Amino acid sequence: MSVRARETGEIFGPRMTLFADVLCLGVVTALACLPLITAPAALSTACAIVRGTGEDQPATAGRYVTLLRERFRSGDLAAGAFAVAGALLFLADLALAGVGLPGARVFAVAAAVIGVCAVVVALRSCARPESLTDWPAAVRGAAGDAARDVGGSVLVLLALAAAVLCAWMMLPLAFLVPGPLALALTAIDVRHVRMPQGETA
Template sequence: MGTREPGEVFGPRMTLFADVLSVGLATAVASLPVVTVPAALSSACAVLRGAGEGQPATAGRYFAVLRRRLRVGDLAAGAIALAGALLCAADLALAGAGLPGAPLFAVVAGAIGAAATVVGLRACARAESLTDWPGAVREAARDAVQDAGGSGLVLLAVVTAALCAWMMLPLAFLAPGPLALALTAVHVRRTGMSKS
């Protein structure tokens, strides 16, 4: 556990909390065009991963990382994620319309959507996502299968972030920070398990 620097009002844990919130706010702003969501979340995870290595986790560093990486592959990843979310929402809406077999179809569509969400979010937490989305997705899919507990934690983090945003709308702009921290922690947990 770190100690307080001279003149520091709060300890290092409170500083990390403040950094997570500032990175979350920066991520929310960067995600407004919607197709930038994967790049924005991946950049947040990279910045928070760097905090564990002694690098600053600030909004300024976040925007520096994001500026270096917004490229066609990142926008394509965002377009694919958006298309998948819209397809899942349309499927669930059709299932709610009372079609024959709708309850089973809704369960299957929900399970596929949840699995795709876990893989996509775990891909954002991987360092490979900064340069190679297909590689990050392949490794994330492998992690999602081999680390079911981590996948459950990712789903729990998503549900928690969604509930916070639903209960109090201003929290929606801060939720990406804790979500990125949770994704980073699950990834660090996974890499720590694979080394031992």
């Protein structure tokens, strides 16, 4: 992504402008995620906006809203419903493991591993360009990326942990973190695409 030089008299450089745009993008993404069922489409759209900056497209809230309006298709809503159902099932499984059933510890560990893998694939799916039009293809591609690019999957978990920690430390930050999270996910996806085949990090 080319970055223009700071013009004479300009207070903030282009990188600072992008950072401010990403924070604004985080606010509108957080609001779009509030119905929960729209969360995958909202985060996917944020990643698409961030990816567009590499083609000198503006990362503005207006462009985000325009693109998001085209996302409320049956496939996007089905992806959101599937994500919500999966999260509820995971929480129910952990609740059952906590009541002292035989083998509960082993079950809890297995459920946690499956849950972590599912979160990584889900987040990497949102960062893939295919998620704008074809969620099954995005999930398949993300699953392959997660298996081949273990380093990238660790980075996804670190980015998510940082977002959760920021929101936990100061609740108002919860409305900003989707922007930096989308930036991190997109950077990880671009990094994997540009990585020489067979190389891992």
